[in-house]
Amino acid sequence: MDIEDIEIELFVRAMQLRHGYDFSGYAPASLKRRVQQLVRTHDMKDISELNRHVLHEDGFLARVIEGLSVPVSEMFRDPKVFRALRDTVFPVLASYPQINIWQAGCAHGQEIYSLAILLEEAGLYERSQIYATDFNDAALALAQEGIYATRDARDWSRNYQEAGGARSLSDYYSARYDFIKLDHRLRRNVTFANHNLVTDDVFCEAHLILCRNVLIYFSNPLQDRTLGLFRDSLVRDGFLCLGTRENIDFAPSAIDFSAVDSSLRIYRLGGRLAK
Amino acid sequence: MNAWNAILMGCSAGGLTALQHVLAELDPDIPQPILVCCHTGSADVALLCELLARHSRLPVEEARERAPVRGGVVHVAPSGYHLLVEPTLRFALSVDDKVAYSRPSIDVMFESATDAFQGHLVAVLMTGANADGAEGLAYVRRHHGYAVVQDPASAEASAMPQAGLDIAGADACVPLNAIAGTLNRLCLP
Numbered sequence: 001m002d003i004e005d006i007e008i009e010l011f012v013r014a015m016q017l018r019h020g021y022d023f024s025g026y027a028p029a030s031l032k033r034r035v036q037q038l039v040r041t042h043d044m045k046d047i048s049e050l051n052r053h054v055l056h057e058d059g060f061l062a063r064v065i066e067g068l069s070v071p072v073s074e075m076f077r078d079p080k081v082f083r084a085l086r087d088t089v090f091p092v093l094a095s096y097p098q099i100n101i102w103q104a105g106c107a108h109g110q111e112i113y114s115l116a117i118l119l120e121e122a123g124l125y126e127r128s129q130i131y132a133t134d135f136n137d138a139a140l141a142l143a144q145e146g147i148y149a150t151r152d153a154r155d156w157s158r159n160y161q162e163a164g165g166a167r168s169l170s171d172y173y174s175a176r177y178d179f180i181k182l183d184h185r186l187r188r189n190v191t192f193a194n195h196n197l198v199t200d201d202v203f204c205e206a207h208l209i210l211c212r213n214v215l216i217y218f219s220n221p222l223q224d225r226t227l228g229l230f231r232d233s234l235v236r237d238g239f240l241c242l243g244t245r246e247n248i249d250f251a252p253s254a255i256d257f258s259a260v261d262s263s264l265r266i267y268r269l270g271g272r273l274a275k
Numbered sequence: 276m277n278a279w280n281a282i283l284m285g286c287s288a289g290g291l292t293a294l295q296h297v298l299a300e301l302d303p304d305i306p307q308p309i310l311v312c313c314h315t316g317s318a319d320v321a322l323l324c325e326l327l328a329r330h331s332r333l334p335v336e337e338a339r340e341r342a343p344v345r346g347g348v349v350h351v352a353p354s355g356y357h358l359l360v361e362p363t364l365r366f367a368l369s370v371d372d373k374v375a376y377s378r379p380s381i382d383v384m385f386e387s388a389t390d391a392f393q394g395h396l397v398a399v400l401m402t403g404a405n406a407d408g409a410e411g412l413a414y415v416r417r418h419h420g421y422a423v424v425q426d427p428a429s430a431e432a433s434a435m436p437q438a439g440l441d442i443a444g445a446d447a448c449v450p451l452n453a454i455a456g457t458l459n460r461l462c463l464p
Contacts, residue, residue, distance in 0.1 A: 027367050028361060028362055029359035029360060029361050029362075029367045029387050029390070030357075030359055030367060030371065032390070033359075033369070034371065071370055071371050073370075078318075213370045216340060216356075216367065216368050216370070217369065220341065243370075245339075245340055245353050245356055245368055246340055247339055247340040250341055
């Protein structure tokens with residue numbers, strides 16, 4: 001066995017035994033790159049040195065979590081998905097008196113604000129409750145602030161238009177120098193909370209769950225477990241939206257979902273027989 | 276038993292034409308899986324796959340998350356994701372930060388495939404206007420690999436193959452029209 005692979009196993013054990021974080025279900029290829037990146041970021045010699053810090057330096061944990069958590073997204077990433085949510089999913093959600101939406105793995109919150117904008121424009125925001133969760137507290141804090149680099153806003157404006165946005169994205173933020181700040185009213189019905197998909201249980205009863213490009217970092221058994229968690233969290237006929245290149249064909253729990261739009265990875269709870 | 280576990284190809288600017296050229300002359304009996312990373316800048320590689328399939332005698336597909344890496348198939352990295360190979364020889368995707376200003380990054384694919392196959396890969400670096408792939412090529416070579424670099428003089432954009440030569444060196448540095456022949460010679464059973 002490669003020495004570095006042994007070091008990574010020791011890293012995973014150290015995180016588990018010392019801090020209670022379980023990365024053993026992460027897919028090895030990208031976990032390895034992220035751990036190597038941590039070593040480079042902190043200018044360390046090797047993973048063994050990283051492991052020493054994990055074991056002996058209490059304050060270091062947050063930085064490790066930062067390095068191993070869901071990466072930054074963009075607003076209205078894959079505009080077609082947001083258009084489909086607006087055109088196909090929202091009309092169904094509109095039939096509920098109270099709408100619960102859970103974004104699992106919200107990272108820096110770009111998709112939360114995207115969703116909030118579309119809900120506002122569909123006239124559904126007032127009766128929506130959005131739960132934005134992540135296992136990285138630092139990311140949650142940034143998500144709550146809603147401050148992003150101005151240079152990203154141009155691409156996001158285009159995405160917003162392609163997603164079928166009714167106004168101009170700039171109506172929803174104030175720009176100052178190099179930063180934009182999303183209108184704080186967009187988060188009046190958003191609850192930010194720490195939740196770890198690997199170890200925590202059902203978070204809420206949801207009509208729609210968004211979890212895009214999070215499960216791609218999970219091995220098959222953990223992907224399957226998480227899909228089961230989503231199944232148990234969704235109301236009957238509730239919706240699940242995954243990343244557009246995710247593959248759930250190998251997960252036994254996929255049987256509980258049927259595709260609403262298979263190319264956009266929008267599913268609905270309800271076995272294939274029920275459809 | 277063939278000495279090489281897989282063929283990797285990386286390219287950027289001018290990559291479509293170069294890939295079409297190579298795939299057209301690649302022997303359909305090549306048993307290795309072929310992994311392609313080409314920066315396209317478009318949101319989807321469906322069109323790239325289609326344009327390559329028209330010339331290729333081997334089947335061309337977008338690499339699918341969790342699906343097995345198959346011999347005799349050209350797997351193309353999807354747009355916007357890094358393409359990795361798990362030790363189980365199945366594909367994985369990531370949206371982690373760009374590497375060498377690129378996602379998909381050739382470096383990531385070269386390094387990850389090298390780990391998964393435990394070396395002994397043939398890697399090809401062709402035309403491109405940036406330095407992605409050079410570090411990956413060096414990694415391939417350090418793990419009993421064979422590096423084929425397109426002669427920068429024959430490349431539509433010379434920066435990528437030149438960076439490959441400067442950083443990794445090459446086991447063969449040949450013009451575009453000799454790349455397929457080199458691969459056929461190395462890889463046919």
